[in-house]
Amino acid sequence: MTDSLRLHGVVPPLLTPLGPDGEVDVASLRRLVRFQLDAGVHGVFLCGSSGEVALLDPGQRGVVVETAVAEVAGAVPVLVGAVDSGTRQVIAHARAAETLGADAVVVTAPYYVQPHPDEILAHFHAVRDAIGIPVVAYDIPSAVGARLTPDLVERLAETGAVVALKDSSGDLAAFREILRRVPGLPALTGSELFADTAVQLGAAGLVPGLGNVDPAGYLRLYRAAAEGDFAAATAEQDRLARLFSITTVADRGRIGHTAGALGAFKAAVALRGVIADARTGPPLLPLDDAETGRIGALLGELGLGPA
Amino acid sequence: MTDSLRLHGVVPPLLTPLGPDGEVDVASLRRLVRFQLDAGVHGVFLCGSSGEVALLDPGQRGVVVETAVAEVAGAVPVLVGAVDSGTRQVIAHARAAETLGADAVVVTAPYYVQPHPDEILAHFHAVRDAIGIPVVAYDIPSAVGARLTPDLVERLAETGAVVALKDSSGDLAAFREILRRVPGLPALTGSELFADTAVQLGAAGLVPGLGNVDPAGYLRLYRAAAEGDFAAATAEQDRLARLFSITTVADRGRIGHTAGALGAFKAAVALRGVIADARTGPPLLPLDDAETGRIGALLGELGLGPA
């Protein structure tokens, strides 16, 4: 599937369910993968930011990939985040993912070391040369502190270092510039909130964290947008924007933004009966009962019951 | 040594020499440790930012610690950075370091996940509870994007989560507030450029990356400052500030700040004959010959010949 991989559609960045012992809850992950496949997703993305990749050790990453590859069983492409601060570790993650059957790896700019754009380019080339599966560029400046600018994405595409882009920058003008300048590069948006617009403008697909909670919604949105029915896509987007408000129920005076967002996704997926437990990895602190209750109430209002 | 560990003096954050194959150059690392011990350092800090910790894989970290512990042979405390984005990985690094004989681990705030201060606190407590050696707090906002504020350091000290602070914030007012509010906590500065001032104000010691190049200089500075001879300390500081200008010879249009600084440290230590090779880990790009030549010229002017 490697050379012919052409990403498109809804490719949710899957949560990593954890058990009370802090280990990957394999049964829950299987159910989550199955829940997504049943909804019709076009791919799955493991070990992304929504999958708490920055909090997983190599063993956990391996369990996640192995479980997902087995459950997907070739039905759709399996993307795996090879996310780390340095090139060497990213290559190790990427090789492990390839060995376990991933169809592509998803790679951010290096972090902690404040790289120059040419160092970011060298990073992607080194990863690409070290593995036999394609590399997807992952722009997420809020987490890594560096940006994959349109210039840099164009260079990455022209040199064959990457085969696609996942854009979580929130910068629609830059995303659009990439679509214009590098029309041959499939570009997927990580935005939960302008997914309809992105598809209409030429995005190949969607990688919404909220897709964990309501994959059917993003499928409807994607299909409507891809078919040019923008009114329907926008109606769906508006509904999903309302659902996205679960990410703001947590008291920001008590826990961080990441904890609040991922905790809400996990709580919602648990309330829908897909995963057993909403816990997040340390150091992220949990939502409290009242906050979880508000999420449950909103799911009820939106008719999102047990899956 | 654990409970009685009371950090003080010059504790350089050692570079990690790499060979042409990208692996740790063990012989060079031994020589670097010996060079530092011969100069009279009061401790060594492995796997810090100057040690390119963000670019090392777990195997390399192990080789670094094992080599340094063996070479130090109990002469001074060996500190090891247990630096990673999440609590679980930090605990794994910390346990590995403990097993290999480290006397303390040095831990930053979590990164990539944009933690709340209470999550940073939880992180330190979890690490502390998982190991039998002390934890040193490491404030380096330029790399991790979060700050260990005086409030947070005070809470970390009061709850016994950490036994010392390494401050690389560059914020002298905050550092001083910590010295005032938590006088019982040894605080070491990572500043190469106001080391004299920091000691005079009550810092327990110094962790200067430039100490790799000229440990004798920082020893003289520390001793003078600790003895109250501020004029002598400042004269030494002025000389070291001149030496520190090697970190700006690299063309910032071509390589990043981290590459330029660490590459310069490595070039200088190699020119002094202590390590075999100036290469840095990927993705950091190397200095060019002209830049290395300028470093050599400055070493000559300052009389820093072969060690």
Place this chain on the structure above:
Amino acid sequence: MTDSLRLHGVVPPLLTPLGPDGEVDVASLRRLVRFQLDAGVHGVFLCGSSGEVALLDPGQRGVVVETAVAEVAGAVPVLVGAVDSGTRQVIAHARAAETLGADAVVVTAPYYVQPHPDEILAHFHAVRDAIGIPVVAYDIPSAVGARLTPDLVERLAETGAVVALKDSSGDLAAFREILRRVPGLPALTGSELFADTAVQLGAAGLVPGLGNVDPAGYLRLYRAAAEGDFAAATAEQDRLARLFSITTVADRGRIGHTAGALGAFKAAVALRGVIADARTGPPLLPLDDAETGRIGALLGELGLGPA
């Protein structure tokens, strides 16, 4: 026109033409206003960021407003930026604009003083209470360093402090949240690059700096988008995006981003024969001849000849 003012359509933020003596070139400004009116704009916005408001003294602001009000002669609403760091000065600018015949003032968050959201709210209320014409909120975090969040815009709208929003944040997700939460508030986008999308999503209008150069283009885009012909709107947007590349011809190693963008707008409008001189106010440095030549060449390629 005050109470019935309901902003919509294309409302370009007019450049402030300057003569060799640094004073407002009144004849050029008249021609620029006329050029815009002839193209069919729905309003004009004087003394905005594109009008170099931060570089004009009160006398120049007065000349600008007086000239524009006279030339517009009631044909369309005249908006005037009452932009300054503190409430008192903003009120003075706003009163002056009102006296000179402005239909509304456009107000940013205070700057230099790092205000709390409640202080921003108090600022807008104080301005509103001091004048008899409506206030438009202007979100431009790149210039003022503070953000008008959806929460804050909602409070400003609910309390009647503002009658419209000009959004130059670049954050489409937040803009869309405002459209959803405050549907009664006309929201205009300052984006040159996703104007089509913004209108389609419900934006009342456009405030594109590039509209100085090609108002007809933005009129076509707006009309197409407002009529639901998104394909036509996008085709026009793509052409305008190509034109927008004039903002990047200046060498960023020599002059700043603002100088490069506003200098390019002025050069293009001068090349089209509308204004006499491309000079910008100090301290902004000018484009050089080669850069201006590249702008001329692009105008030629796009068929944008003398107006």
Place this chain on the structure above:
Amino acid sequence: MTDSLRLHGVVPPLLTPLGPDGEVDVASLRRLVRFQLDAGVHGVFLCGSSGEVALLDPGQRGVVVETAVAEVAGAVPVLVGAVDSGTRQVIAHARAAETLGADAVVVTAPYYVQPHPDEILAHFHAVRDAIGIPVVAYDIPSAVGARLTPDLVERLAETGAVVALKDSSGDLAAFREILRRVPGLPALTGSELFADTAVQLGAAGLVPGLGNVDPAGYLRLYRAAAEGDFAAATAEQDRLARLFSITTVADRGRIGHTAGALGAFKAAVALRGVIADARTGPPLLPLDDAETGRIGALLGELGLGPA
């Protein structure tokens, strides 16, 4: 006094007392100037950030300068902030100050317009060429968003654009680099918290906002440091650091940092009987009674009664 102006010593950035009508309280300002002169200050700085310059209109600035110049009556140099976003307005403020008898003007980088370093340089040169009194460079990145780097300060000094530096960057390493590279340029620190250190390292003087409250304290500190009695200087600094905690009594959930700090300074000076009213200019919100009470209590503990 112009050409021979050589700044040194304690030069407090005076608060601007306001009356219930929002106008400058001239009688209070006179008392504040007198209070400072009686304490022995070496100069006064009007219309700085502590003087709420960003919230004053030109008329108010004039009243402030006129009042201070008259009260000082040549006893010490009078510095006046010519602070604004653009060159033209800064020149206007500077000329007004010169006309009213200022001995020097204090100028920041331009703001709102995101200037290039060469544009900052052009700005200072244009101001210098427009007036007959010297210009002091004012580095305050927290307010203006741009930095006067050591490189830039060196160019400003070499070209004769400025005769001194007021450094409010908080970056001691950079401040020290300036002291080394431009030893002929008097450099004053705006830091309340490492004033002792700055003088010891070669700073010509101090510009502490807290000096409004306790000028005698900073005079003692300065004299001790200048005479080499660092222990005495540090003891005084420690006492002043305790006093500085008044800037943190305000609830940051309710008012901003600037409001909290300047409001505290004004409350303390009012409690000491020097000025009549603690109000700050809009949009800054006031401290509440409980917060003011805590300031009064701390003044009492420190023995700072009616002046």
